[in-house]
Amino acid sequence: MALALIDTVVALDSTMVAIKFGRTIKISSLKNENFIVQTNSSTPSIISNPFLDIQTIVDYNQISRTLKIYWDSDANLVSDQEYLIRLVNFLDAANETIPEEQISFTWKGSDATPSSFSSVRAPEPGEILVEDKSIRTDAYTSVQILAKNPEFYISEVVPVNGDFYIENDFNMGRAKIIFNARPASNFLNNTFFKCQRKKIQRTPSRWENIETNVQLHSWKPEVYIDFPSLNDATPAYYAENKDYFESGYKYRIIVSKNVGV
Secondary structure (H helix, E strand, O other): OOOOOEEEEEEEOOOEEEEEEOOOEOHHHOOHHHEEEEEOOOOOOEOOOOEOOOOHHHHEEOOOOEEEEEEOOOOOOOOOOEEEEEEOOEEEOOOOEEOOEEEEEEEOOOOEEEEEEEEOOOOOOOOOOOOOOOEEOOOOOOOOOOOOOOOOOEEEEEOOOOOOOEOOOHHHHEEEEEEOOOOOHHHOOOOOEEEEEEEOOOOOOOOEEEOOEEEEOOOOOEEEEEOEOOOOOOOOEOOOOOOOOOOOEEEEEEEOOOOOO
16 A cells, blocks of 8 residues: 555644655655645635745755745635645656645634645556557656755656557657756766666566667757667667567666766
């Protein structure tokens, strides 16, 4: 059973809301639009910009997983009104979506009384299709870099993390990792971007390392991982009319936590 997003509401008063998370989350999830404040009624009214801008370096303690968010003086909450704080679009360290959870509280003008918090949406199991000439790509992971710089993280991957299958010639063997800032060029190698594959079978199998070409876009914060072509004496990279991903294998890219700007 997955851990809850909210472990404890440490504090909820007229100044701030302090939330202790029950699991590791991506720093990129800690943005104002992921905290929705609305009235708890059949026809809810959403409060516009209820909190001051979140400063993750100051407001979030990664060790205790505790976040403090501060009310904006212009929030205009109504005394004795019951409200919800909805935590939406949160991602865990493996870039998987965490189900929405809510905190209910009653505003008392100079104070607030938290009532409860709960998960309101259970993850829905998805159907897994089995097709020939395809591979699993759910092993592509985008792990946020926390130790070196909490403001530097992966914002997107191509193919999309969680897709089950891609074609053997997908994008001419090129995977793309998009950061929020350009990483330093000295990290562009297979030491920091390790690519592997493993055969899909009933018995245990080992991950095999794959030598790939790692490149950086000339000005965008995009890293390109070019896989070698299959069945060529001299492998080709990012060329047309080639197969790069073998059927019956799953692939993954491991991004080192030491990658930085």
